[in-house]
Amino acid sequence: MDKRWDRGQATRQHMVGTATRLFAADGYEAVSIEAVLKACGVSRGALYHHFSSKKALFTAVLETAEARVCEQVRQAAQGASSPIEGLRAGCAAWLALAADDQTVRQIVLTDAPAVLGWQAWRAIDGEHSLGLIRGAFTLAAATGRVQADRLDLYAQLLLAALIEVALMIARAPDDGALRLAGTDAVERVLGALFAVDQPLTASPALTGPGAG
Numbered sequence: 001m002d003k004r005w006d007r008g009q010a011t012r013q014h015m016v017g018t019a020t021r022l023f024a025a026d027g028y029e030a031v032s033i034e035a036v037l038k039a040c041g042v043s044r045g046a047l048y049h050h051f052s053s054k055k056a057l058f059t060a061v062l063e064t065a066e067a068r069v070c071e072q073v074r075q076a077a078q079g080a081s082s083p084i085e086g087l088r089a090g091c092a093a094w095l096a097l098a099a100d101d102q103t104v105r106q107i108v109l110t111d112a113p114a115v116l117g118w119q120a121w122r123a124i125d126g127e128h129s130l131g132l133i134r135g136a137f138t139l140a141a142a143t144g145r146v147q148a149d150r151l152d153l154y155a156q157l158l159l160a161a162l163i164e165v166a167l168m169i170a171r172a173p174d175d176g177a178l179r180l181a182g183t184d185a186v187e188r189v190l191g192a193l194f195a196v197d198q199p200l201t202a203s204p205a206l207t208g209p210g211a212g
Helices: 001-028 033-040 042-049 053-075 083-100 102-116 118-142 150-170 176-195
Strands: none
Touching: 001 033, 001 042, 001 053, 001 102, 033 042, 033 053, 042 102, 053 083, 053 102, 053 118, 083 102, 083 118, 083 150, 083 176, 102 118, 118 150, 150 176
């Protein structure tokens, strides 16, 4: 039974790896199940034993890609002198992948929102990336740089900024100026989050005479 399970997992990984290459090169809509079967050298029954549909196969491809991205981001942040520097390194690594990695651009940032829908895609992305960001903020809170009751808020805010900037970069992967501007924008978000950890004061324009 163990050998059969191992063979089944090996077949599944082979199909996911092959589909990843096809989806990254041609996009989800252009890749048919028949193309996947031919490239994998497996029967239709073997594919549907593991995946109920092309969309289910794509979801597995996305999960694998997200896990790889998180590992690369984690490695980029290793050895940083502080949690904040680790966040900076990790953010820069993510934006570099958005610009330079075809799998990230096509599968994670282009096809996933369209194929799965925004909410489902964000849920999968959050499962992988939010934990990394929140972990860094937790370490920063231990040093007094962030209030503990703001961890989730700040982590979600940074994740949203990273996703939006990455989407812009992915749509213009050859625009080096946009990549630099996006990286600078994220740096400014980080700087604002860690510069002064105090509530924003109300604007005089909103509190003066006639406000409300």
